[in-house]
Amino acid sequence: MQESCRGSGEETAGRSLWSVSFPWKPAVATGVGSLPYEDRDEAARIVFGELPDLPHLPELPWRGAGSEIVGRTATLLVDIHVDLQPSGWRLIDRAGADERRARSTLRADLDALEIAAHGYSGPFKIQVGGPLTLAATLQRTRGDRAVSDHGARRDLAASLAEGLAEHVAEVAKRVPGGSLVVQIDEPSLPAVLAGEIPTISGWGRLRSVDPSEAETLLSTVIGAVGAPVVVHSCATRVPVSLLHRAGAVAVAIDVNLVEGEYLTDLAEAVDAGLGLWPGIVPSAAPETPPADRELAQRIVGLCRRLDQDPARMAPRIVVTPTCGLAGSSPTWARQAYRLARTTARAFADIVGLEQ
Numbered sequence: 001m002q003e004s005c006r007g008s009g010e011e012t013a014g015r016s017l018w019s020v021s022f023p024w025k026p027a028v029a030t031g032v033g034s035l036p037y038e039d040r041d042e043a044a045r046i047v048f049g050e051l052p053d054l055p056h057l058p059e060l061p062w063r064g065a066g067s068e069i070v071g072r073t074a075t076l077l078v079d080i081h082v083d084l085q086p087s088g089w090r091l092i093d094r095a096g097a098d099e100r101r102a103r104s105t106l107r108a109d110l111d112a113l114e115i116a117a118h119g120y121s122g123p124f125k126i127q128v129g130g131p132l133t134l135a136a137t138l139q140r141t142r143g144d145r146a147v148s149d150h151g152a153r154r155d156l157a158a159s160l161a162e163g164l165a166e167h168v169a170e171v172a173k174r175v176p177g178g179s180l181v182v183q184i185d186e187p188s189l190p191a192v193l194a195g196e197i198p199t200i201s202g203w204g205r206l207r208s209v210d211p212s213e214a215e216t217l218l219s220t221v222i223g224a225v226g227a228p229v230v231v232h233s234c235a236t237r238v239p240v241s242l243l244h245r246a247g248a249v250a251v252a253i254d255v256n257l258v259e260g261e262y263l264t265d266l267a268e269a270v271d272a273g274l275g276l277w278p279g280i281v282p283s284a285a286p287e288t289p290p291a292d293r294e295l296a297q298r299i300v301g302l303c304r305r306l307d308q309d310p311a312r313m314a315p316r317i318v319v320t321p322t323c324g325l326a327g328s329s330p331t332w333a334r335q336a337y338r339l340a341r342t343t344a345r346a347f348a349d350i351v352g353l354e355q
Contacts, residue, residue: 022249022275023179023228024123026314027348028053029340032232032252032279033127033183034069034324035333038062040109044116050337053344054181054318056125057113057171061326066102069185070137073129075103076163080155082138087200090139091146114174124178126171128164130186130231131157131217132209136197137188144199147192148206150213157217161224168227180227183252189214190237211239215246222247234279234323237262240269250275254322255302267306275316278302281340283323285332292339295319296346311351319344 024030030051035058037043043058061068065084066075074082074089082089084098117124129137135147135156146152168180191197195208222229231243232252240251240262251269255278258266270276280295299317303310319340325333348354 022315023181024054024318026353027317027319027344027351029319029337029344030054030125030277031056031337031340032234032283032320032324033057033185034059034061034326036062036326036328036330037333040112041115044112046334046337048116048120050334050341053341054123054125055117055120056127056183057109059127059324059326060109063105066098066105069127069129070134071098071102072106073134073160074138075099075106076128076167077156077159078162078166080159085139088137088139091141091152093141110170110174113171117175117178119177120175121177122179123181124171124175125181125183125230126168127183127185127232128160128167130184130189131160131221132192132214133186133188134160136192139200145197145206147197147209148199153209153213153217157220161221164221165224165226168225181230182225182227183230183232184218184221184248186218186231186233186243187235189233189239190235193239194237211242214239215242218243218246218248230275230277230318232277240266240274241272244269244272244274248274250277250316250318252277252279252318252320254279255298256322258302258305263305270306270308270313270316275318276306276313277318277320279320279322281319281321281336281343283321283325283336284328285335289335289339292342292346293350295339295343296350299343299347300350310347311353314348314351314353317344317347319347 035043037060047058048055065071081092081095082099083092083096135153138146140146192209197206228249230250230252231248234254236257278299300310303313321336
């Protein structure tokens with residue numbers, strides 16, 4: 001499915017194939033995933049109400065361990081189990097109470113989603129942690145983080161690939177009118193590649209993972225999904241070309257961090273057909289919220305910095321907040337989603353796109 005989503009970038013009858021290559025409409029908005037709510041029904045209603053063109057499954061980490069991205073994703077692993085220690089999630093031999101609780105929470109979230117999505121038809125997004133971020137976070141039963149061991153990295157990627165495929169199939173049953181898009185969160189990827197992940201003791205740093213291996217691990221997961229995959233990271237130095245080669249159809253990034261070699265790498269990947277989800281709406285409430293047209297003009301400016309025609313980029317653009325909204329206020333979270341939606345419309349208006 002990834003190949004059909006990328007398109008060839010060639011021209012047919014004067015019209016770029018990019019206009020029909022992605023499952024979302026040109027210049028729409030969505031959220032990164034996390035929200036500062038505890039009520040799953042309220043969160044689902046807000047997502048579908050404020051982001052009607054590309055809603056997503058809410059993540060509600062305020063509810064505690066198991067609702068955040070790592071604990072939530074760990075429940076998808078097949079034949080690999082976790083429990084919660086004071087130092088974080090740890091790999092164990094069999095499922096315990098913490099894992100069962102997290103699985104139950106996810107099932108209840110899917111129940112709420114099914115109700116909120118009743119009658120919905122269109123693209124729909126789910127989010128999971130990526131294999132490198134999981135490996136950088138999960139601790140082995142004896143030893144350091146899983147990212148320090150080649151076999152553990154490989155096993156986690158294979159297990160996640162199988163579990164994520166099952167999760168996608170389950171969500172597809174819950175939202176039968178949805179065209180699924182999978183967002184893989186890899187906030188730790190740049191640090192993994194740079195050898196900047198601290199040891200459990202905090203006194204040292206773990207050895208870096210070779211980029212070719214990281215690409216293979218990501219490709220293992222992306223290839224098993226059976227749906228278009230967007231990789232999100234609001235870190236600096238996101239290796240966007242690596243993500244594109246691994247099979248991602250788009251990257252979701254914080255545009256405030258794009259400069260220097262990062263800009264060059266992004267320009268090359270976008271030129272090769274990668275979609276771009278610019279994170280531009282502040283994830284925390286500013287003293288003076290920016291105007292949607294101001295943000296839209298910044299997206300236009302980014303396209304030009306990438307040496308791209310903004311109008312031709314529109315089919316590949318999805319506007320988002322700069323990162324997840326779990327640390328914001330409930331009031332700003334809703335306002336940020338509304339601002340993302342109106343920014344996308346302002347961008348479409350600026351580039352002359354009919355909606």
